[in-house]
Amino acid sequence: MRSTHPQGSAHTYAGRVVEWLTTDIMHRQWLLLAACSWVIFMFMVASKFITLTFKDPDGYSAKQEFLFLTTVPEAGRLREEKHFAEDPKHAQPTGKVAPSSQLVAPLVYVERLELMRNVCRDEALKNLSHTPVSKFVLDRIFVCDKHKILFCQTPKVGNTQWKKVLIVLNGAFPAIGEIPESVVHDHEKNGLPRLSSFSQAEIQKRLKTYFKFFIVRDPFERLISAFKDKFVHNPRFEPWYRHEIAPGIIRKYRKNRTETRGIQFEDFVRYLGDPNHRRLDLQFGDHIIHWVTYVELCAPCEIKYSVIGHHETLEEDAPYILREAGIDHLVSYPAIPPGITAYNRTKVERYFLGISKRDIRRLYARFEGDFKLFGYQKPDFLLN
Ligand SMILES: *[C@@H]1O[C@H](CO)[C@@H](O)[C@H](O)[C@H]1NC(C)=O
Numbered sequence: 432m433r434s435t436h437p438q439g440s441a442h443t444y445a446g447r448v449v450e451w452l453t454t455d456i457m458h459r460q461w462l463l464l465a466a467c468s469w470v471i472f473m474f475m476v477a478s479k480f481i482t483l484t485f486k487d488p489d490g491y492s493a494k495q496e497f498l499f500l501t502t503v504p505e506a507g508r509l510r511e512e513k514h515f516a517e518d519p520k521h522a523q524p525t526g527k528v529a530p531s532s533q534l535v536a537p538l539v540y541v542e543r544l545e546l547m548r549n550v551c552r553d554e555a556l557k558n559l560s561h562t563p564v565s566k567f568v569l570d571r572i573f574v575c576d577k578h579k580i581l582f583c584q585t586p587k588v589g590n591t592q593w594k595k596v597l598i599v600l601n602g603a604f605p606a607i608g609e610i611p612e613s614v615v616h617d618h619e620k621n622g623l624p625r626l627s628s629f630s631q632a633e634i635q636k637r638l639k640t641y642f643k644f645f646i647v648r649d650p651f652e653r654l655i656s657a658f659k660d661k662f663v664h665n666p667r668f669e670p671w672y673r674h675e676i677a678p679g680i681i682r683k684y685r686k687n688r689t690e691t692r693g694i695q696f697e698d699f700v701r702y703l704g705d706p707n708h709r710r711l712d713l714q715f716g717d718h719i720i721h722w723v724t725y726v727e728l729c730a731p732c733e734i735k736y737s738v739i740g741h742h743e744t745l746e747e748d749a750p751y752i753l754r755e756a757g758i759d760h761l762v763s764y765p766a767i768p769p770g771i772t773a774y775n776r777t778k779v780e781r782y783f784l785g786i787s788k789r790d791i792r793r794l795y796a797r798f799e800g801d802f803k804l805f806g807y808q809k810p811d812f813l814l815n
């Protein structure tokens with residue numbers, strides 16, 4: 432502009448400088464104004480984007496308030512904006528199957544599902560990753576119709592707590608603390624039906640439309656936990672584990688016939704790793720849920736689960752599951768004692784100490800599907 436300034440001879444040099452300065456100041460003011468408008472416009476776009484993208488606008492209300500405070504000059508128009516922004520919430524009171532939920536799902540949960548689907552397609556693992564959706568599987572899945580949730584039970588990974596959450600949601604008890612321990616697993620009394628109790632059509636409808644999840648943990652650590660809990664110090668009164676199942680396993684799988692101690696982890700490992708374990712499984716009935724694979728329990732390649740939780744990251748996974756299921760405003764997961772969810776390699780090494788590599792490899796061969804589907808590292812420190 433300065434260069435195109437008319438050469439008006441009437442102007443003194445000083446005058447020209449003053450003129451230049453004022454036009455430059457005006458220029459800058461315009462630039463500033465344009466910049467402000469641009470910023471305000473961007474804020475409006477951003478606030479609209481935030482409220483439309485996230486499933487639950489309430490959770491971000493603090494952030495929105497901040498935006499409105501910073502754009503005071505345009506308050507009149509923004510109030511309209513805000514009013515409009517609240518509409519999606521009213522249209523979608525539960526926020527349940529919000530189409531946008533995929534957008535905000537943290538990457539880790541998306542990657543878990545992707546990994547699982549890839550392993551499901553792997554031909555070499557087919558008979559370790561696939562299982563029919565039998566009555567046995569439908570018996571493992573609990574139903575919350577009120578909130579359209581299916582939960583597949585995988586013992587030894589904090590399932591009792593999840594069952595309590597669902598019992599409260601179904602309305603049989605007002606709060607988690609009020610459910611007697613004896614009722615949690617009594618499906619006559621706890622108002623938590625199994626999927627198997629519905630008709631074929633009702634089952635299919637629920638499998639297709641409900642939010643579905645289950646929890647896993649390192650497969651070998653889970654077996655250790657099951658062994659301790661059922662055979663070493665059974666905290667519930669379940670004498671059949673020690674008095675019927677353990678002797679059955681010892682009779683068939685004990686290596687050292689002169690050894691007279693009660694069941695050892697080695698006996699258990701040899702039973703589980705036996706390709707012909709099914710003959711004993713049939714005798715043991717549904718008690719095998721404590722040690723059969725996640726594949727056999729939940730049919731993860733046949734049923735399209737919404738979220739797979741990991742026991743090792745339960746502190747983050749539990750609130751995420753409640754949020755995705757649209758029930759986080761109704762219940763919370765009971766407090767998790769610190770340190771109990773972390774994988775403990777020392778413990779795993781100690782339990783497998785003295786067990787032959789051959790037996791451990793056979794065990795791994797049976798549980799390989801679980802390791803691969805859920806992203807658990809092959810325990811080379813035990814196998815080689
Ligand atoms: C799985 O497949 C392998 C060969 O691909 C076979 O040897 C094994 O018996 C199968 N296991 C089961 C449980 O069917």
Ligand SMILES: *[C@@H]1O[C@H](CO)[C@@H](O)[C@H](O)[C@H]1NC(C)=O
Pocket residue numbers: 687688689690691
């Ligand atoms: C078998 O068990 C007995 C009794 O515990 C023990 O004395 C013996 O050393 C064991 N034999 C082998 C080969 O481990």
Ligand SMILES: *[C@@H]1O[C@H](CO)[C@@H](O)[C@H](O)[C@H]1NC(C)=O
Pocket residue numbers: 770775777778781
């Ligand atoms: C891991 O397990 C070992 C053996 O059972 C135990 O001594 C140790 O305290 C455990 N470590 C943690 C961090 O829990």
